[in-house]
Amino acid sequence: MNDNPLPSMQGPVCPVPLQHKEKIVLGHGSGGKMMNDLIRDIFLPPLDNPILRVGDDAGVVTPNGNTYLSISTDAHVVSPLFFPGGDIGKLAVCGTVNDVAMMGAKPLYLTASFILEEGLEIETLINIVNSMKEVSDEAGVQLIAGDTKVVEKGKADGVYISTTGIGTVYPMVSISGEQAKPGDQIILSGPIGDHGIAVLGARGELGFTSDIKSDVAPLNHLIETMINTSKEIHVLRDPTRGGVASVLNEIANQSNVGIIIDEETILVNPSVQAACEMLGFDPLYIANEGKLVTFVSERDSKKVLEAMHQTKYGENAVIIGRVNQTPKKRVLMNTLIGSTRVVDILAGELLPRIC
């Protein structure tokens, strides 16, 4: 196949900077282009440093020159607090455990800060905390620090939870969104879109009842298995906000490569597919909370795939594409109808408060 099926594309046009007189809209939290603009124009200019600039799911630092720590943080504002397959507590633990692990690290410690709305039922909080405990045990991480603030009724929405995770990078591992290399095979760990559609269902926004459950899960044991199998895993990322389409675009940009995926290989559960068709959504942009994409050398890709198949959260893993030299910073897809189309980054907000 031609490395460069659409040679006229040279990446996105020059971005327009955010104006100081603008206001925050929901799209700024979407995980797509508007959020990237916010980071590029507002957060990075003052706070810029080499670790932050990489743009990975977690920062890797070495406080004493021999231990490499992977550190990640996330605020969780999902609405509703409980949804099929999980709740904000499980999500807060898994989201951060997964981000830490995506640097090729073993998550060890978590912190959690809670913002509670006055009037919240104590019973609700107990259920959320118990859920955090259960999935922390599965992941093998320990909550070592916490904080609680309470705001007046109408100044939050039940509970918001910010979690930070700290883990140690496995020896001899260098995994980053900057490490994708031409020839790499791209593996997706299972069917996509379950989390976003499950949350939408819990909001009553599907217009029909569904059996779709969120895929929210801790992926650190899956990743440990993968790393024990191959030293040629170049990239790991979880396609949360913005979905698979957005993370592939992020990686194409970070590594300055082209990505081509095959639509027919991408698994979507039939009920998720049906919901997406009714609502006009593309599953490639829907959030997942228990899936990963990984970029592995062609040589090791089969071995890694087989190892993934032996695990609870990787049994449906499949190779969905590969990395090319060009067109740089572009994601293309061979469609079911035989054409090739650009898979762009999400522009604004598809589903607010999905995580």
Next chain:
Amino acid sequence: MNDNPLPSMQGPVCPVPLQHKEKIVLGHGSGGKMMNDLIRDIFLPPLDNPILRVGDDAGVVTPNGNTYLSISTDAHVVSPLFFPGGDIGKLAVCGTVNDVAMMGAKPLYLTASFILEEGLEIETLINIVNSMKEVSDEAGVQLIAGDTKVVEKGKADGVYISTTGIGTVYPMVSISGEQAKPGDQIILSGPIGDHGIAVLGARGELGFTSDIKSDVAPLNHLIETMINTSKEIHVLRDPTRGGVASVLNEIANQSNVGIIIDEETILVNPSVQAACEMLGFDPLYIANEGKLVTFVSERDSKKVLEAMHQTKYGENAVIIGRVNQTPKKRVLMNTLIGSTRVVDILAGELLPRIC
């Protein structure tokens, strides 16, 4: 002086557990007794582990057996976002830098997660981020990971910021709220109550205009100086929510000792004192964001005090009391009028959303 001026007191009566049918009220975020109940009855039972159980400002862990990391997290929900002497950004950095440093650690890295309310002016966010940058530089810490979520208008209050800090504990140091020892001298780093009263003033709740500025400041360089001066610093803590009274009670409980302080030694700026008198507040319960209390062996206390006087944030440090064997878990105060009274922990909420 008698070690046990009120021998009939044997600590608080048996606490009544929180009921599952209750609801969260503002007092649960106060830093006082209600928050302790919430932690004891809701968070600790499922999440209990030796690190969390200590109840210090930060957890200390050792991921590889030779580096000791101090890790702390805080949610910041102060209202208003800007107040004399600081803003939510400066507060979010200092609050976490200080909590990390209070374990005898050098803060190195910060993460920040932002919850933004739809409609927030971008200009406001820029000012907050610039403020975070400025004080991060002063403290010498690097922001290495971040996250942004946006919620609908009316589901937050402008900006909430959760920060987590990571630092390395200085060699040969073992500082904790459990380490107070009979005979220790208690040093307070300066006048109290400025932060709480400054925020109240910014809300227009003083009923008069005032020149009171928040004391919000990073204390890590002060602490480094103290640790370089003495190996006999046993406890460090910053009296934020709940004020000096609450932290002294926490330490008396953690170390199972008695504490006696002298009211005449405790500095309060005249305008803070005037505001407290008008509003019926006791400055001992008002939040500070740039002060610390430390417990030092009697032998080294003068040396540490002199070293503190040479620093920017410790120039008004003063010895305010000492540790006794008994009455265990009690804080007593020799008052200006010559009596001795119990200084109890704050029960409910004094000032909501002060940090």
